[in-house]
Amino acid sequence: MKVLVLGSSPNAFAAALTLADAGHSVEMLETATVPGAPYVTIEGGEAGLAYPHFCPVLAEKWGLPVANLAHTGRSAIRSDGSWLHVRRTGLIGASEHDSKAWPHFMELMGQGAELLYHLYSNPQPPAFLAEAWRELGRRQSMEVLRLPWMSLRDLLDEWFEDQTLKGLLAEVALEGVAQGPFAAGTAYSLLGRWANGQVLSPMTMKGGCASFYAALRASLEGRPIQLFHYPGMPVLAPDQRSLTVDTHTFEFDFLFSDKDARWTYTQLVNPRYLETEFNRAIRNIRGRGVWQRGLGTCPYPAHWPDEARLDLIHWEPGLVRLEKAWDRVKRNLDVEEGPLQLCWPGLLDDSRPADLIQESFGYGSGWISAHLDVQNRKYFTPVDYERDWQFTQGHLFGADRDLSQSFFLRPIPDYEAPLENVELCGSALHPANHTGRSGHWKALELIRRQP
Amino acid sequence: MKHYDAIVIGGGHNGLVHAAYLARAGRQVLVLERRPVVGGATITEEIYPGYKFLIGSYLISLLRPQVIQELELAKHGLELLPLESTLVPLPNGDYLADWPDHDMTRRELMRHSRRDAETYEEFSLTMRRLSLAMKPLLDLFPPDPTSLAPKDIEQMARIKGVLGNMQRRDFHTLCRLCTMSIADFLDEWFETQPLKAIKCTSGIIGTFMGVRSPGTGYVALHHYLGEIDGVRRSWAFPKGGTGAFAQAIASAARAYGAEIMENAPVHQVLIKHGAACGVVLEDGREFYADRIVSNADAKRTFLQLVPRDQLPGDFLWDIERFRTASPACKVNLALDGLPTFSAVPQGSEQLLRGSIEIAPSVDYLEQAYDDAKYGGWARKPFMDALIPSLLDPGMAPPGQHVMSLFVEYASSEMDWTAEKKAEFLDVVIDTLAEYSPDLKSKIIHKHIMTPRDIQDIIGITSGHIFHGELSLHQLLFLKPSPQWAQYKTPVRHLWMCGSSTHPGGCITGAPGRNAAMELLKDWSA
Numbered sequence: 009m010k011v012l013v014l015g016s017s018p019n020a021f022a023a024a025l026t027l028a029d030a031g032h033s034v035e036m037l038e039t040a041t042v043p044g045a046p047y048v049t050i051e052g053g054e055a056g057l058a059y060p061h062f063c064p065v066l067a068e069k070w071g072l073p074v075a076n077l078a079h080t081g082r083s084a085i086r087s088d089g090s091w092l093h094v095r096r097t098g099l100i101g102a103s104e105h106d107s108k109a110w111p112h113f114m115e116l117m118g119q120g121a122e123l124l125y126h127l128y129s130n131p132q133p134p135a136f137l138a139e140a141w142r143e144l145g146r147r148q149s150m151e152v153l154r155l156p157w158m159s160l161r162d163l164l165d166e167w168f169e170d171q172t173l174k175g176l177l178a179e180v181a182l183e184g185v186a187q188g189p190f191a192a193g194t195a196y197s198l199l200g201r202w203a204n205g206q207v208l209s210p211m212t213m214k215g216g217c218a219s220f221y222a223a224l225r226a227s228l229e230g231r232p233i234q235l236f237h238y239p240g241m242p243v244l245a246p247d248q249r250s251l252t253v254d255t256h257t258f259e260f261d262f263l264f265s266d267k268d269a270r271w272t273y274t275q276l277v278n279p280r281y282l283e284t285e286f287n288r289a290i291r292n293i294r295g296r297g298v299w300q301r302g303l304g305t306c307p308y309p310a311h312w313p314d315e316a317r318l319d320l321i322h323w324e325p326g327l328v329r330l331e332k333a334w335d336r337v338k339r340n341l342d343v344e345e346g347p348l349q350l351c352w353p354g355l356l357d358d359s360r361p362a363d364l365i366q367e368s369f370g371y372g373s374g375w376i377s378a379h380l381d382v383q384n385r386k387y388f389t390p391v392d393y394e395r396d397w398q399f400t401q402g403h404l405f406g407a408d409r410d411l412s413q414s415f416f417l418r419p420i421p422d423y424e425a426p427l428e429n430v431e432l433c434g435s436a437l438h439p440a441n442h443t444g445r446s447g448h449w450k451a452l453e454l455i456r457r458q459p
Numbered sequence: 460m461k462h463y464d465a466i467v468i469g470g471g472h473n474g475l476v477h478a479a480y481l482a483r484a485g486r487q488v489l490v491l492e493r494r495p496v497v498g499g500a501t502i503t504e505e506i507y508p509g510y511k512f513l514i515g516s517y518l519i520s521l522l523r524p525q526v527i528q529e530l531e532l533a534k535h536g537l538e539l540l541p542l543e544s545t546l547v548p549l550p551n552g553d554y555l556a557d558w559p560d561h562d563m564t565r566r567e568l569m570r571h572s573r574r575d576a577e578t579y580e581e582f583s584l585t586m587r588r589l590s591l592a593m594k595p596l597l598d599l600f601p602p603d604p605t606s607l608a609p610k611d612i613e614q615m616a617r618i619k620g621v622l623g624n625m626q627r628r629d630f631h632t633l634c635r636l637c638t639m640s641i642a643d644f645l646d647e648w649f650e651t652q653p654l655k656a657i658k659c660t661s662g663i664i665g666t667f668m669g670v671r672s673p674g675t676g677y678v679a680l681h682h683y684l685g686e687i688d689g690v691r692r693s694w695a696f697p698k699g700g701t702g703a704f705a706q707a708i709a710s711a712a713r714a715y716g717a718e719i720m721e722n723a724p725v726h727q728v729l730i731k732h733g734a735a736c737g738v739v740l741e742d743g744r745e746f747y748a749d750r751i752v753s754n755a756d757a758k759r760t761f762l763q764l765v766p767r768d769q770l771p772g773d774f775l776w777d778i779e780r781f782r783t784a785s786p787a788c789k790v791n792l793a794l795d796g797l798p799t800f801s802a803v804p805q806g807s808e809q810l811l812r813g814s815i816e817i818a819p820s821v822d823y824l825e826q827a828y829d830d831a832k833y834g835g836w837a838r839k840p841f842m843d844a845l846i847p848s849l850l851d852p853g854m855a856p857p858g859q860h861v862m863s864l865f866v867e868y869a870s871s872e873m874d875w876t877a878e879k880k881a882e883f884l885d886v887v888i889d890t891l892a893e894y895s896p897d898l899k900s901k902i903i904h905k906h907i908m909t910p911r912d913i914q915d916i917i918g919i920t921s922g923h924i925f926h927g928e929l930s931l932h933q934l935l936f937l938k939p940s941p942q943w944a945q946y947k948t949p950v951r952h953l954w955m956c957g958s959s960t961h962p963g964g965c966i967t968g969a970p971g972r973n974a975a976m977e978l979l980k981d982w983s984a
């Protein structure tokens with residue numbers, strides 16, 4: 009069977025590698041201007057997602073490197089110039105009340121995250137969830153069951169008093185999410201990040217995401233997989249047996265689209281071939297990119313504490329700042345001082361420039377220049393992500409990952425590929441991430457169907 | 460001293476329903492109400508002689524039909540006058556109206572959008588199917604999903620049955636509706652702003668969330684549970700106001716033999732050997748009973764009426780963190796004649812006999828929330844208005860009218876000084892006057908209940924009209940505490956029957972009735 013995989017994210021590679029291992033010949037085609045998205049490294053700095061977190065089981069299977077350079081934690085700079093450091097081992101610079109609550113909060117989040125992790129790493133909820141419940145005991149199970157529906161504000165207000173700490177955790181949860189922390193269900197985002205290990209010490213690797221992409225490409229060697237990169241708008245033939253981009257035509261028996269569901273079923277497949285109901289559900293998918301990245305040069309300020317050098321640093325975070333920013337964004341207004349996070353990847357990884365500053369900021373255009381003198385600043389916005397990376401509305405997961413678009417509701421409720429030989433394989437599907445799992449599962453499904 | 464089978468703390472409608480059911484089963488019941496009149500949030504008060512003000516609830520929709528039948532409320536004077544329409548006056552002088560009669564609504568929608576008129580039917584049918592499917596949950600005690608007790612397992616199976624009977628598609632729509640914002644959900648169906656806005660309002664009534672906050676979809680569904688016979692057909696105004704409804708239940712309860720004592724504020728629940736055995740009033744009088752049932756909200760009950768040292772720490776924490784921040788105010792006006800609305804053409808005054816919604820657009824509603832959510836009030840509030848005297852002339856002196864305005868958002872968390880209160884009352888009247896130019900000249904009396912007033916006068920913590928937020932993490936087996944959601948409490952023989960228990964607030968009678976069923980079962984066990 010001849011399979012074409014459209015896209016080149018880790019999920020696309022996972023689909024291709026799985027198929028190749030089963031003896032199928034695979035072609036991979038990237039039509040976005042920039043390949044490898046959403047993991048794109050430019051001169052050592054990350055322009056899209058910053059932390060490759062590929063499924064460890066699959067990584068081992070294909071000999072891929074795992075992220076092993078961990079940030080030491082997170083820090084926040086307060087408006088009065090004081091600092092808060094958030095560590096697995098405890099809080100530094102927090103009130104006594106919050107410091108006491110922290111280990112208990114971590115325990116609860118850890119329990120919730122572990123359950124989610126199981127859900128994320130299995131196509132179907134496994135039976136051992138029942139066991140997990142039993143282990144947790146009744147009271148604790150209830151606590152965990154209560155979490156996903158909450159708003160970040162409700163959750164964090166229950167635990168902490170420090171606005172900076174609450175703001176920091178909410179910023180982590182809402183990075184890339186089009187919602188404010190007062191909205192119900194946002195606590196689920198925090199749990200999701202916790203399950204992916206991205207809250208306290210997210211991990212990168214030597215050379216950043218680019219080196220992971222290089223490893224993925226290298227893994228093709230010796231396998232019946234060919235990777236092509238022809239930027240442009242692919243056109244699917246009416247018989248759905250071939251795809252043309254520019255002057256290059258690819259024939260296939262089966263097509264995997266690693267692109268998001270909206271893009272696949274409006275840009276790639278002509279909605280005319282699809283049922284009204286299906287088109288309606290696709291139109292109803294929500295997701296707009298609201299986060300962006302900045303790269304530039306600026307040494308780590310000498311007067312800043314040493315503790316924060318290897319941290320992700322949040323600038324004056326707060327629930328109200330975040331909610332107010334969202335108030336403006338939802339009305340398509342510019343935000344002057346939205347949420348802002350920084351780090352110096354070169355301090356963690358000596359293969360990158362030491363004075364490389366990497367920003368991640370929500371909404372507006374970022375306001376770092378009011379505080380630090382950043383040279384050669386360039387930034388990457390949802391507009392770039394849509395134009396150069398082919399993500400609908402510049403959303404790096406193709407659609408919001410809130411409760412109404414997760415699990416069996418993703419990409420749309422009761423989803424079944426409407427065309428016989430075209431299927432999604434990327435973050436459009438559960439578990440809505442770039443761990444390679446959805447690509448792997450979908451490929452296995454196809455293999456099972458084809459004796 | 461007389462010993463009762465049960466004492467009910469609080470004569471709100473749920474306390475009265477509860478007492479009536481217990482008395483009907485032959486139990487000796489005493490209801491103790493702190494105010495001079497029973498009803499709690501369902502009361503009619505003549506703040507100014509001759510004008511009957513609805514200082515709490517104003518319309519009935521979710522009241523369980525069993526309660527009306529089983530307690531024979533019609534015999535005790537309950538008369539429900541169905542609402543005829545919903546009107547949204549628009550700033551441009553036009554309006555949008557909505558009737559229980561589908562054809563009329565369809566014709567009206569055609570004026571605004573052909574597409575919406577066509578989708579409307581499908582939308583109504585979908586919502587109707589969802590609410591029909593969900594309705595049985597109102598009458599079930601919520602099972603504990605972590606328990607292996609036969610009654611929990613049985614109840615889980617019943618709920619599974621309810622959900623299992625749904626069409627797959629409806630089940631998915633239900634899951635999405637519960638986790639989405641009402642505005643996003645409606646965006647999928649309609650394009651006309653005022654239509655979306657008026658449908659959005661069910662998602663924010665009583666709730667301190669905006670129309671764009673996920674979670675409001677569920678609140679909308681909650682309000683649809685009373686609307687099965689098509690749109691708003693079952694919203695009704697009780698003749699004499701909601702106070703008359705409370706009096707009807709009180710009369711039924713008394714007929715079954717319950718005693719009701721007004722001006723009897725309970726100071727504390729008496730506990731002996733870990734079991735509740737009576738209450739002491741603020742004036743020192745003591746009453747004893749086998750079971751004590753609190754109709755007061757969970758925070759008031761456990762943080763004020765029960766000594767702290769009688770409660771486990773976990774439970775106290777659950778009650779302390781139970782969210783009750785409230786956005787709702789109530790304004791009542793006495794009017795010298797019927798005000799005119801610029802949007803209502805002459806000859807169409809019958810449109811004023813229904814609900815009048817100041818909700819011109821989705822953005823208007825969201826802005827109202829944004830203004831208030833940091834601890835303030837909406838500069839242009841959302842209002843659900845009603846002129847009860849048009850339906851029941853007995854509500855005001857001849858030729859005059861009363862108007863009831865349910866107003867959002869104004870935060871319970873702000874400092875409500877007398878000046879602030881007066882200022883917000885002006886904001887409300889100014890906003891309404893934009894739609895009714897002669898309103899101000901007709902006002903004889905005006906009266907506002909801020910969340911603080913609702914707390915102080917009606918006795919509900921933070922004035923939350925549902926005794927606690929209707930958010931997903933405070934529902935079913937999580938209401939009000941993860942382990943105590945079946946009307947029992949950690950104190951032996953102390954029970955709950957108010958709106959902070961399943962299925963929550965609104966005039967439903969359901970918590971009162973469900974709690975009575977559970978208590979009677981427990982008693983005979």
Ligand SMILES: Cc1cc2nc3c(=O)[nH]c(=O)nc-3n(C[C@H](O)[C@H](O)[C@H](O)COP(=O)(O)OP(=O)(O)OC[C@H]3O[C@@H](n4cnc5c(N)ncnc54)[C@H](O)[C@@H]3O)c2cc1C
Pocket residue numbers: 468469470471472473474491492493494497498499500501514515516517518519520521723724725726754755756759764787788789865913917918919922923924925926956957958959963964965966967
């Ligand atoms: C302004 C407003 C408008 C509303 N509008 C509507 C509407 O239109 N439709 C609708 O369906 N719902 C509406 N609601 C909601 C609905 O009225 C309430 O959810 C419901 O009436 C609550 O009933 P309850 O019996 O559970 O509690 P409550 O009515 O709050 O009764 C509790 C009773 O306990 C008494 N009490 C408290 N502490 C003590 C004590 N220590 N000793 C003795 N007695 C005590 C109180 O005085 C009170 O009478 C509205 C509520 C408000 C406040």
